[in-house]
Amino acid sequence: MADLGRLYKDGEIIVREGDSGDCMYVVQKGRVDILTKSGDREVVLRSLGRNDFFGEMALFERDLRTSTARAVGDARILTVDRRTFLRGISEDPSLALRMVRIMSHRIKDLTARLTAYENTPHADPT
């Protein structure tokens, strides 16, 4: 039996918010938390498992990473380079179909969370 990708130990940072990047990541084994900073607090945006991907925005735009990815327990991660990905979709646009489906689910999930947040009564800061 053999594993692919690179092994990240528990708590190891895979990508850091604010770093530049040119690849996305696919979880082969283990779990990964996607985090962002809210003031001094760390907020877990999403918890990912086998076959989930993250960091996909770096494939489409040359922007800085918008969140941090951290291994929860030992995690095996495979990278997908921008060059290989773009070469792939230029030949076969359906390669991006699964990503579009998952990204659309994520938008749906975010919309539901935003609606729930908007409907929660908040203390008036003034």
Next chain:
Amino acid sequence: MIAASRGFAKRWARLAESDQYSLSPGSRVAVIGGGPAGSMFSYFLLDFAEIANLDLQVDIFEPRYFTHCGPAGCNHCGGIVSESLLQRLATEGIELPSHVVQRGVESYTLHMDVGTVRLNAPGLEKRIAAVYRGNGPRESEPLHQISFDGYLNELAVEKGARMVRRMVTAMERTGDCIEVRCADGHHRNYDLAVVATGINSHFVESICGSTAPIRQPKKTTTFICEFRLGRSMIEETLGDSMHVFLLDIPRLEFAALIPKGDYATLCMLGDDIDDDLIQSFFRSAEFKQCFPDAIIPPHACHCLPRINVQTARYPFDDRIVMIGDSGTTRLFKDGLGAAYRTAKAAARTAVFHGVSAKNFEQHFWPLCRKIDSDNRIGKFVFSVSGLIQRARFSRRAVLRMTALEQAGNNPRKRMSEILWDIFSGSAPYREILGRTVHPAYVGGLIWNLAASNWPSARRRDADTAGQGV
């Protein structure tokens, strides 16, 4: 010969005028051959059909069980899933589980008479998978692992394909259908027949010309064998590195020793490999030094499979398409990647466009042509690599340039990237050729040609030859 070609072209052009055939709910598809091309075609066909709300019946004809050890369950191939294929499969959501992967490869070790150098993957990430196409070599113990081909069969079956354990012996056009006939007398009509038998069976020869105006691909012979070394010995001697050889042996293009579980697989590619060529390679010191005490153990299993070196003309007809090695593949490299690409292109065409020759000509043939034209550039790349193999002074320069790049911190490693992509088949040959004419690469190569062949450098090399760089 020319008249025959014209005849094929005319007949094909007439057929290509029709685009009246398409798949409809309840259509039947026969996939002849359950190797990677056949399984991936079935998987993607059913995936696209689900999107298009099309209910199809897919039968994969494969008489072999990939759970068998040795030739009975083997598809005669080195068993390398390239970096680019692994990344594409991961993007598709198809992971290779650890019980299918015999070893993750994190580097290449290049052996030449002037020395040895190791090329590491960025971050030492394992992005190349060594797999078995069957369940291991002859006389090996049945493994708990599933073969790569067996795993893909499972994925296709989970999507809804049906495995038919029968040997297809003939295919005939009957009215508006293709009749598939089996050795046991079973026969059935299909709306689309997909030929994914590879080129090591006589099936492709039997249908080309008689059933469809298709000229079969050109082939050459390769050599593959397995050495039983044991897991710990492999860890100690070969590690997670694929060992490649650039040696001055006539007709030998490339040889690689691929570490797997308890075995190492040797693949030799070249101009019609024969016993003389195999013996010349086995006598080389560079190959012997890969084994403990430089003694090559007897091989457990060997074969001389043929590979496709020129695309079939044209690998489709009304209701017939040839994918994977039966149609086209990449020259010497990434055969599994080409099987995936052609299988998916054929599946996309069948579901979204139709199954007439014209549909395949418009939506499937451009990919085959692209692979074919890239192979022509590949032939040129391999001929240049052959010149380097033959000239000792150029081998010294390649070794020096690569070793310095690997030891240094410069993120741009031009020679290493070119060698990596030639060995792994990760990039098209066109892109590799483009990088070899970059002024920085050419300048670096000229400098290293001079520096490595300077008399003092040659004396130093002579003192350290064979000890690795």
